[in-house]
Amino acid sequence: MADLVDRQVAVAAVLDPSSLRAWLAASMTALEESRSAIDSLNVFPIADGDTGTNMFLTMEACYEALDDLPSGVTLGEAGAAVAKAATLGARGNSGVILAEILRGIVSTLDHVPAGSPLDIDIVRLALKSASDRAYKAVARPVEGTILTVARAAADAAALGVRVDSQHVEPDQGDLLRHLLGISSAMHAALRHTTEQLPVLRQAGVVDAGAQGLVVVYDALLDVVTGVRRNRPEVQSRVLPTPIGTETGREEQLEHGTGDFEVMFVCETDASTVDQLRAVLDSLGDSLVVTGGPDLWSVHVHVDDPGDAVERVIDLVRPRRLRITFLSAVELQSPPARLGRGILAVAHGPGIDQVLRGNGVATIMAQPGRRPSTGEVLDAIYRLDASEVIVLPSDGDTIAVAEIAAEQARMSGVRASVIPTRSIVQTLAAVAVAEPGAVFDDVVVAMADAARATRYGAITVATKQALTSAGLCQVGDILGVVEGDIVEIGADEGVVVNRVLDRLLSTGGELVTFLTGEDVPPRLLRTVTEQLLGSYPAIDITVIEAGQPLWPLIIGVE
Helix, strand or coil, rough: HHHHCCCCCCCCCCCCCHHHHHHHHHHHHHHHHHHHHHHHCCCCCCCCCCHHHHHHHHHHHHHHHHHHCCCCHHHHHHHHHHHHHHHCCCCHHHHHHHHHHHHHHHHCCCCCCCEECHHHHHHHHHHHHHHHHHHHEECCCCCCCCCHHHHHHHHHHCCCEECCCECCEEEEEEEHHHHHHHHHHHHHHHHHHHHHHHHHHHHHCCCHHHEEEEHHHHHHHHHHHHHCCCCCCCCCCHHHHHHHHHHHHHHHHCCCCCCEEEEEEEECCHHHHHHHCCCHHHHHEEEEEEECCCCCEEEEECHHHHHHHHHHHCCCCCEEEEEEEECCCCHHHCCCCCCEEEEECCHHHHHHHHHHHHHCCEEEEEECCCCCCHHHHHHHHCCCCCCCECCCCHHHHHHHHHHHHHHHHHHCCEECCCCCCCCHHHHHHHHHCCCCCCCCHHHHHHHHHCCEEEEEEEECCCCCEECCCCEEEECCEEECCCEEEEEEEEHHHHHHHHHHHCCCCCCEEEEHHHHHHHHCHHCCCCCCCHHHHHHHCCCEEEECCCCCCCEEEEEEE
8 A cells, every 4th residue: 555655646536427437447347357266255145156246247237337328428327327227237145235335326426516526525425325325225234244344444434544554534635545544444344254254264265245345446446546556366265165065055054044046126115115125034034125216126035935926026016037046056957958159259240241151149349348248148048059159359358258158057058268369369260160079179179279370450549658669649550469569650551561570470371361441442452462572372361351440450370
């Protein structure tokens, strides 16, 4: 923490829809990176190993809702969109609590004028609202959980904290030190969760939901300072005994948690929700109700889901009803699916046609926006295949594809992700896919083909920035190799040739050019002539892909 203070980092955060979006994006990325480790910590209220995934999916639903809003919306409208998406998109026990925490935070932004600076008072109000609403949402609050960390953050924001052995009062106006102090208090509370719950102490771990909230709240400090801090990685462990085994069942009985997780959304008034809380609290455990004033998300663990649903229907009409058997996931009957499918993210209409012509299902990439987990998962299910191979086609989509594949595997689909980081790697993988071969052999062959394909591209700089190749100006031609900017120039042909020289420096037999919608006239002809002059034995393939933003994408095999 001291490093940021000593470096006198400028703290400047303006409250508007774009800053809210930036925090959601940073939180989602941080959860994406630590998701597996958080999942492995999951032992309470039941060891189902999905807390990190559920929190990521909940945050992603909020980010996608905000990202879909038209330009010009107010901060209040953006907050309302996040609140609704949190209610509808909440997943699992910790995800539902996180949804109410997010609703508490955005509720404090309703009357904040757009463009107002983030200050200590706003932080204090937001974290207090988040903590109060989270505790209220849980029928039987338990300390040593996500609730504990939420309250620790709120208390630190309200009462002042110790930072670098100095007691700092909130009214001193030092936002940076205040945020650092809140982070310090959260991490201390997180460490203490191990001693607050016997099941955590026995497993030797911190609470998974609490760890997830620390990741989300710490992302705020990163966004405000513009500095990604070096902080301890989430400490993972070997996943607990699988649910459904004797030990897992004993843990479940110890917590009094029912065999079935029931989740649904309903539209009703607060009075009816109070009745609903009373009914479900008498039937089960881990009851969390979030939302309002007329849209609610409900989560509960029960032993008899049929009885619970019948009692619910007497009061409300449940939507998006999901019932999950927690005690023995392996006993669920997977859907009857046959055959094998390949799913790829496509960049440009030309590539979409090529992939579909080879029997590959596609998701069209959008400029500046990767597909969501839900989009990938829906596409996997639409294949209706027992085996599915997913090709992300860019680095940002790999983690999303892996999460979707995990969800698909839980429903009986054998899904595997080949981490293609460029569309040319996806094309190389598809080229070696043998329909009649054994699934594992196909995955290995496709992965080998993808790894053997080096990739590059050119694009045009849209802003001044410092890159690994130096300072670029608006309008400069940027040459990219394996995701890094390595060339800056004014002439497209010169930059392309330099990129090709780098890609071919270790050899290559085939060069594939994917032309974009903004490819300059004559560029391809000039480049291919020069390429054949320098490498007369090279084979060249040209595909009119039509991708935006990238006039030329290059693959070398």
